[in-house]
Amino acid sequence: MAGNGNENTGGDFSFSAAAARDALPRITTEKGAKSPSPSVCQDDTAPPVNFQTIDELHSLQKKRSAPTTPLRDGGVAGVTGTSGPTTPVSAENMLQSVSASLASLTRETGPKLIRGDPTSLAKVAHVPHTPTSLPAADVSDSGLKFTHVLHNLSPAELYEQAIKFEKGSFVTSTGALATLSGAKTGRSPKDKRVVKDETTAAELWWGKGSPNIEMDEQTFLVNRERAVDYLNSLDKVFVNDQYLNWDPENRLKVRIVSARAYHSLFMHNMCIRPTPEELENFGTPDFTIYNAGKFPCNRFTHYMTSSTSVDINLGRREMVILGTQYAGEMKKGLFGVMHYLMPKRKILSLHSGCNMGKSGDVALFFGLSGTGKTTLSTDHNRLLIGDDEHCWSETGVSNIEGGCYAKCIDLAREKEPDIWNAIKFGTVLENVVFDEHTREVDYSDKSVTENTRAAYPIEYIPNSKIPCVGPHPKNVILLACDAFGVLPPISKLNLAQTMYHFISGYTALVAGTEEGVKEPRATFSACFGAAFIMLHPTKYAAMLAEKMQAQGATGWLVNTGWSGGSYGSGSRIKLGYTRKIIDAIHSGSLLNATYRKTDIFGLEIPDEVEGVPSDILEPINAWADKDAYQDTLLKLARLFRNNFETFTNHKIGDDGNLTEEILAAGPNF
Ligand SMILES: Nc1ncnc2c1ncn2[C@@H]1O[C@H](COP(=O)(O)OP(=O)(O)OP(=O)(O)O)[C@@H](O)[C@H]1O
Ligand SMILES: O=C([O-])CC(=O)C(=O)O
Numbered sequence: 222m223a224g225n226g227n228e229n230t231g232g233d234f235s236f237s238a239a240a241a242r243d244a245l246p247r248i249t250t251e252k253g254a255k256s257p258s259p260s261v262c263q264d265d266t267a268p269p270v271n272f273q274t275i276d277e278l279h280s281l282q283k284k285r286s287a288p289t290t291p292l293r294d295g296g297v298a299g300v301t302g303t304s305g306p307t308t309p310v311s312a313e314n315m316l317q318s319v320s321a322s323l324a325s326l327t328r329e330t331g332p333k334l335i336r337g338d339p340t341s342l343a344k345v346a347h348v349p350h351t352p353t354s355l356p357a358a359d360v361s362d363s364g365l366k367f368t369h370v371l372h373n374l375s376p377a378e379l380y381e382q383a384i385k386f387e388k389g390s391f392v393t394s395t396g397a398l399a400t401l402s403g404a405k406t407g408r409s410p411k412d413k414r415v416v417k418d419e420t421t422a423a424e425l426w427w428g429k430g431s432p433n434i435e436m437d438e439q440t441f442l443v444n445r446e447r448a449v450d451y452l453n454s455l456d457k458v459f460v461n462d463q464y465l466n467w468d469p470e471n472r473l474k475v476r477i478v479s480a481r482a483y484h485s486l487f488m489h490n491m492c493i494r495p496t497p498e499e500l501e502n503f504g505t506p507d508f509t510i511y512n513a514g515k516f517p518c519n520r521f522t523h524y525m526t527s528s529t530s531v532d533i534n535l536g537r538r539e540m541v542i543l544g545t546q547y548a549g550e551m552k553k554g555l556f557g558v559m560h561y562l563m564p565k566r567k568i569l570s571l572h573s574g575c576n577m578g579k580s581g582d583v584a585l586f587f588g589l590s591g592t593g594k595t596t597l598s599t600d601h602n603r604l605l606i607g608d609d610e611h612c613w614s615e616t617g618v619s620n621i622e623g624g625c626y627a628k629c630i631d632l633a634r635e636k637e638p639d640i641w642n643a644i645k646f647g648t649v650l651e652n653v654v655f656d657e658h659t660r661e662v663d664y665s666d667k668s669v670t671e672n673t674r675a676a677y678p679i680e681y682i683p684n685s686k687i688p689c690v691g692p693h694p695k696n697v698i699l700l701a702c703d704a705f706g707v708l709p710p711i712s713k714l715n716l717a718q719t720m721y722h723f724i725s726g727y728t729a730l731v732a733g734t735e736e737g738v739k740e741p742r743a744t745f746s747a748c749f750g751a752a753f754i755m756l757h758p759t760k761y762a763a764m765l766a767e768k769m770q771a772q773g774a775t776g777w778l779v780n781t782g783w784s785g786g787s788y789g790s791g792s793r794i795k796l797g798y799t800r801k802i803i804d805a806i807h808s809g810s811l812l813n814a815t816y817r818k819t820d821i822f823g824l825e826i827p828d829e830v831e832g833v834p835s836d837i838l839e840p841i842n843a844w845a846d847k848d849a850y851q852d853t854l855l856k857l858a859r860l861f862r863n864n865f866e867t868f869t870n871h872k873i874g875d876d877g878n879l880t881e882e883i884l885a886a887g888p889n890f
């Protein structure tokens with residue numbers, strides 16, 4: 222408790238003679254003594270105080286957040302939370318809406334809900350419950366208990382909740398909230414399930430290569446019930462009501478119900494934050510996530526193969542998370558939903574970063590995880606529209622999210638100053654290691670995981686473009702981190718090549734970090750995000766082709782991976798060089814360069830890029846062992862060809878010619 226035992230509770234204050242030490246002069250303040258003359262130097266010039274007790278003093282410390290609509294009479298709502306004796310109409314509506322979200326399938330309404338923190342001393346009154354005559358079998362103890370709802374808490378409040386109640390939560394030296402995501406430190410794509418009903422059976426991509434592993438409606442309801450019961454069993458749940466998509470015409474209202482302050486702060490940062498007015502009029506969400514990730518799924522449930530399950534039900538507009546606390550599941554689950562809903566509106570959803578030059582030229586950065594979307598779209602000379610998820614509509618681009626999720630492994634202030642500076646109060650820092658005393662983060666430490674992450678609101682990047690929308694893209698940059706070291710650092714693509722590489726979705730990360738050289742492992746992930754797409758890849762590819770053609774956008778392939786040899790003998794292309802290459806794309810200077818065509822992949826590579834040594838532009842020149850280069854190149858070409866086989870029978874768009882051209886745009890050998 223605050224208070225140091227010396228509270229001045231009235232006008233009198235004196236040291237008793239017994240307590241006074243001999244060496245100290247006796248100090249007496251007499252009741253009713255005249256105030257000292259202004260000429261006398263003294264500290265305590267404070268006017269009379271407004272409190273008589275410590276509790277009164279503390280009650281003065283917090284003032285109620287300004288309500289944005291008039292309060293109704295205290296008697297109407299009858300709910301007393303921590304923040305005062307009356308509850309605004311909007312809060313009452315919110316509680317009813319959350320109660321409906323948490324209603325289980327056997328109970329008509331959710332548990333009794335209370336606003337605020339259960340640890341608060343404030344007295345709580347019962348939520349008026351519409352009397353329902355339920356069959357006796359439906360009455361259970363869980364229906365009789367209260368669940369406190371912590372609705373759209375602020376970052377400061379969430380920090381306090383995390384630090385008080387969630388092990389592994391700490392404030393770092395720069396003010397970020399360090400958290401642990403638990404046993405899972407990355408997504409679990411093999412545990413993702415999508416409900417297959419009549420509609421989705423016809424609409425979605427199923428079967429070989431598809432990320433959509435089916436589950437039936439009944440099993441979804443079993444998992445949903447498990448998650449909802451778990452959440453209702455808690456003393457408190459966090460509820461975030463937020464938006465997705467900065468395009469106001471295609472905005473989605475999302476509700477996230479979770480058990481952890483970490484999850485609530487993560488989504489606060491990653492989704493678009495409503496204004497107080499928008500929150501008051503939020504109404505019913507379009508999509509709801511039940512994050513019960515602390516609790517496992519029941520492995521005896523049909524379709525389950527582990528204790529983790531991430532389930533999407535497009536019909537019910539719900540997602541259930543069991544058995545993983547990795548926060549990225551929520552972000553990417555919603556991205557999947559956008560990949561379903563947006564194409565229905567002829568809007569293309571993209572796993573890409575996006576930024577804009579001062580003159581309004583927009584660039585998209587596609588790439589799989591770790592290829593540089595966040596790093597390269599965060600560019601001090603350009604406006605950041607977003608780092609990971611976008612929509613491309615008839616009118617231009619819009620960010621789906623309200624925040625960024627940057628990889629932090631080996632983060633260095635000099636190389637990535639904007640990301641470094643964004644790691645401050647409000648930022649969630651996942652799974653990093655820090656000094657126990659100074660709380661300085663060691664970004665090179667992989668003790669917990671290599672996938673350390675920072676989630677921060679987009680406005681933490683100084684040159685972010687708010688609202689996060691822009692005109693049609695001029696450049697479409699495909700990023701591949703080629704650990705084989707055979708793709709050129711930069712090549713210009715024609716439309717068919719752009720489609721070929723977009724559908725292939727290649728990258729090659731290094732398998733492990735254990736001692737000894739590890740073979741690079743090629744990954745092909747259609748549309749640079751197969752884990753998130755819902756429809757067949759050719760649907761998205763056709764939309765991209767049509768949009769690029771209509772806007773005259775140029776495609777580029779940038780290797781952000783190895784040069785001069787594969788992983789182990791070559792080295793990763795310096796970020797500084799990649800930035801120079803990207804600068805040359807943005808400025809338009811690369812469009813006018815002289816190009817040469819490479820063997821096998823048929824890529825156009827420039828003779829020169831300002832600020833980049835010319836001998837790395839043609840990969841073979843950078844390799845000491847030319848035979849090894851040829852072998853590796855062929856090996857990669859075969860991997861591309863094998864991967865593309867699944868797409869050879871699919872038509873792309875209405876135009877059969879495009880399909881032919883795309884097939885011909887792959888490696889030739
Ligand atoms: N030449 C390079 N170009 C780009 N990134 C590089 C380069 N060299 C090293 N890196 C590092 O590679 C990582 C790229 O990760 P980044 O966060 O940008 O990935 P991402 O594409 O946004 O992935 P995700 O979708 O998982 O968020 C960063 O840690 C960056 O510092
Ligand atoms: O989703 C995540 O956890 C991180 C990410 O952006 C990706 O993997 O593409």
Ligand SMILES: [Ca+2]
Pocket residue numbers: 594595596608609626627628
């Ligand atoms: Ca990223």
Ligand SMILES: [Mn+2]
Pocket residue numbers: 572590609
């Ligand atoms: Mn991503």
